[in-house]
Amino acid sequence: MSGHSKWSTIKRKKGALDSKRGKIFTKIIKEITLAARLGGGDIEGNSRLRQAVLAAKNENMPKDNIEKAIKKGTGEIGGGVAYEEITYEGYGPGGVAVLVEVMTDNKNRTVAEIRHIFSKHGGNLGENGCVSWLFDKKGSIIFERKSIDEDVLMELALEVGAEDIREDENEIEIITDPAMYESVRDALDGKGLKYVQASVSMVPQNTIKLEEGRAEQMLKMIDKLEDNDDVQNVYANFDIDDEIVEKFNS
Known part of the structure; x- marks a missing residue:
C-alpha cells in the first residue's frame, strides 16, 4: 500500500499512546481555530471546519474544547496566536517525496x-x-480488511461515487474526489460500515520501494516531523514491507 496509508497505520497505533494525545489535541485545535477564522463558525456552511470538528470528535476531544477553539477563530473569545499556513517540500532517503x-x-x-x-x-x-x-488532493477512507465484507464495501463505494479502491493484505482504502468525500463517507456511515480513518489528504500518484536501512531512516524522519509542534500533516510516497513497519512500531 502507498506511504500515505502505511504511515496512517503506524500513526494510529502510535496515537493510541497517552503521551501523544496532547499533541493530537493541539494540532486539531489549531485546525479548528484557523478554519473558523477563514470560513466562519457555522459548521454546516464551512466544510473545512466540519472536517476538523469531526476529527476532534473521533479523538474524543471534549465538547468545550471544540467550542472554545471555534470561538477563538471567530473572535468571540479574544487573545490567541495568529498562525500562518505553510507547506514545505523535500526528499527523504532514497528520493522519497515528502510534503509537510x-x-x-x-x-x-x-x-x-x-x-x-x-x-x-x-x-x-x-x-x-x-x-x-x-x-x-483526495478523500481517503480506510477500512481494516478483517472487519469488513470486501465485496459489499467495494460495490457500495463504486455506487456512491468512489474514484478508486486500493488494498493490501491488511487494509482497503477508498479514494474519492475531494468534492465527493463527504457524500461517500456519509453513505458508508449510513450502511453501518466502520472505517479506521477518514480524511481529505494528499495521496501520492506513485510510490518508491525502500529496503530496510532506508526504510527505518525514512520512518524515523517522518516520526520526528510528526512530533514537531508546528507540523499538522506529513505525506510521503514511500512503500515499505509490513515486516519492517511492525519492527519499527514494536
Missing part, C-alpha cells in the same frame, strides 16, 4: 527545525513545487 503542512507563528523557527529534521535523517528540504506535483 505546518501552522506556525514563527516561520523562521519552523523552517530551521524542519530543515534540521530532513538533513539529520538522510533527506533534504527542497524548493516550492519540487514534489507537490507528485501528489493529488
